[in-house]
Amino acid sequence: MLRRTGKRVALAAILAAVIAGCTPNQYGRQADKAAYKALAGGQAASLGESKPFDVRYEPFRSSDQEPCRGITVGRKVVPIGEGQSVVVTLEECLEIAFRNGREYQGRKEDTYALALNLANMRRGWDAPVFSGDLAGEIGASRQPGPDPDNSASSSAGPSLEQRFRQGAVLTLAATLDWSTDFLPGSGSDNLANSLLEANLTQPLLQGAWRGLAYENQYRLERDFLFAVFAYERFRQTFAARVYGQYYSVLRQRDQLENDRMSIERQKTTLAVTKVQVEGGMLTRIDEDRAEQALLNAQVSFEQSQQSYRNSLDTFKILIGLPVEAGMEVDYPATLHELAKAGPLPIDLAEDAAVRIALAARPDVLTERAKVRDAARNVDMAADKFLPQLDVEMGISAPSEPPHNFQEVRFDRHARFAKATFNYQLDQTDNRDSYCLAVIARQKSGRDLDEFLDRVVLDVRAAYRELVQSKQSYELQERSVVIATRRHRLAQLQQKQGELSPTDVLDAEQDLRQAENGRTSALVSYNNTRVRFLADLGLLDVNEKGSVHERTEPIKFDRIGRRYPYVQGD
Secondary structure (H helix, E strand, O other): OHHHHHHHHHHHHHHHHHHHHHHHHHHHHHHHHHHHHHHHHHHHHHOOOOOOOOOOOOOOOOOOOOOOOEEEEOOEEEEEOOOOOEEEOHHHHHHHHHHHOHHHHHHHHHHHHHHHHHHHHOOOOOOOEEEOOEEEEEEEEOOOOOOOEEEEEEEEOOEEEEEOOOOOEEEEEEEEEEEEOOOOOOHHHOEEEEEEEEEEEEEOOOOOOOOHHHHHHHHHHHHHHHHHHHHHHHHHHHHHHHHHHHHHHHHHHHHHHHHHHHHHHHHHHHHHHHHHHHOOOOOHHHHHHHHHHHHHHHHHHHHHHHHHHHHHHHHHHHHOOOOOEOEEEOOOHHHHHHHHHOOOOOOOOHHHHHHHHHHHOHHHHHHHHHHHHHHHHHHHHHHOOOOEEEEEEEEEEEEEOOOEEEEEOHHHOEEEEEEEEEOOOOOHHHHHHHHHHHHHHHHHHHHHHHHHHHHHHHHHHHHHHHHHHHHHHHHHHHHHHHHHHHHHHHHHHHHOOOOOHHHHHHHHHHHHHHHHHHHHHHHHHHHHHHHHHHHOOOEEEOOOOOEEEOOOOOOOHHHHHHOHHHOOO
16 A cells, blocks of 8 residues: 555656646647737737737847847848948848847837737636646654554645626536555545635625626727737838938938039139149138038048948947947948939828828827727726625535545535625725825816817817928029039139139038938938838838838727727817
C-alpha cells in the first residue's frame, strides 16, 4: 500500500511539474488567439476588414545582440557604421517606417493590449468563466513513539461562472478533497469526498434589469471599436508625417545646393571685381566687400550642411533606423518630380471638408460618446437610491463517504433560498453623487459643442493654409524668374562697368532667397496637403506604408449603425 501510494504521489508531482511548465506557453497561445479574434471583430465592425494586424517586431539593432551591419529594404542594403551611404527613396523609407518605426510599433502594441484586455473581460458574458485551483500537501514528522506521522492531502475546486445583463450571476462549482496518512492496511486512512454546487444570485432593485450590470463591459467594447478606428487613422497620419519629413529633409538638401551654387557665382563676382580693381575702375573697398560676402556665404553653407545632417538623423529616428545608418535622400530626382507635377489641387470645398471631418475623425467619436456616458452616469447614480434586494438560490449534492467521491448522492441534495435587503438611511453621499452626475452631463454637452467648433476651426485653418501655401508657391515661382533675370543683367552690367559689385551681390542674395523660398513653398504646400488628406481619412495606406489617395474617406458609418448617438445631428 505504501509503495503504490508513493508511486501515485510521484506521478502527481511529475504531472504538476509538467502542467506548471506548459501553462505559460499554453496561456500565451490562448491570449494571442483571443486578442487576434477581438482585433478581427473590431476591424470587421468598424472598418469592414476581417484580417487583424501583426504585432511582431524585428528590430534592426538590439542592445543584447551584435549590432546590425546592414538593413535590407527591397533589393537595397543600407549600411550601418561603415562610412558609406546609399540613396533611399520615399517609398523605401515608408516601408522601413511601417516595418520598424518605434512609434508605429508602440501604437500597434497598445491596440493589441486593448484587444487582450477586452477578450479577458468578455469572459463570463459570452461563455462561463472557468476558474478554481489545485492544491496539495505532503509531509513527514517524528514524535516520541514508534510510529512516524506521514501524511498527504490534495484538493481541487473548479468552477464556472456565468453573468447575465440583468445582473444575475450563476455559479457552478465542484470540490474534491483527498487525504492519506500513508499507513498500510486500513483503507479508512485514505479519505476522498466531493461536492457539487450550483448558486444563482439575482438583484431585484438596485443594479437590476436595465443593463446596468453590463454597462462597463459595453463601454469597453465600444471604446475598443473606437481604438481600432483611431489606429487606422493613426496609420494615415503616421505615413503623412514620414512623407512630410522626408520632403522637409529634401528642402534642406536643396537649400544646401543653392548655397553651394551661390558660392560659385560669388567667386565669379569676386574675380571680376579684382580685375576691375587692378584696372582702377573700382576701389579696394569694393573688393573687400565682395570677398566678405563670399566668406559669409561659405559660413552659411556650413550651417546649412549641419542643419541638413541634423534633420536627416532626426528622420532616421522617426522611421526606426539607427542614427549611424548610411542613407541619403533621393535628391534631386524626387524634388524635381514634385516640382514638375506642381501643386496638386484638392477638389474639395471648405464646407465639404468640414462635413467630412465631423463624419470621419475618430476623436469626434469619443467626444460624442462622452455625452452618452454622462447621461448614463446619471441613471446609474439614480439607481443608488434604490434599496438593495437580492435573491439567492442554491443546490448542493455530496459524494458517498468516505471513499467513493465519484458517486454523487443527488438524492441527498440540499437546497436553500434567501433574500438580502439593505437600505442606507443616510442618502447624503448618493444625493451628492447624483447632483455631480447631473452637472457632469450638462458640462459634457457644452464640451461637445466647443470641441466640434474647434474641429471646424482646425479644418478651416488647415484649408486656408493650403490655399495660402499654393498662392505662396505661385508668387515664389514668379520671384525666381525675376531674380534670375535680374542677376544675369547685374553680372553683365558689372562686366561692362555699369554696376558696382554691391548691386551684383544684392541680386545674388535675392536670387538665393527666391530659390530657397520656392522650394520651401512647394514642400510646405505638399506636406500641408498630405496632412490635410490624412486628417480627413482620404489616404489609403497598405501594410508596407505605400500611400494612395482615396476618393471617399473612411467614415465611421459601421460604428454609427451600432452606436447611433455618435452620428450627431
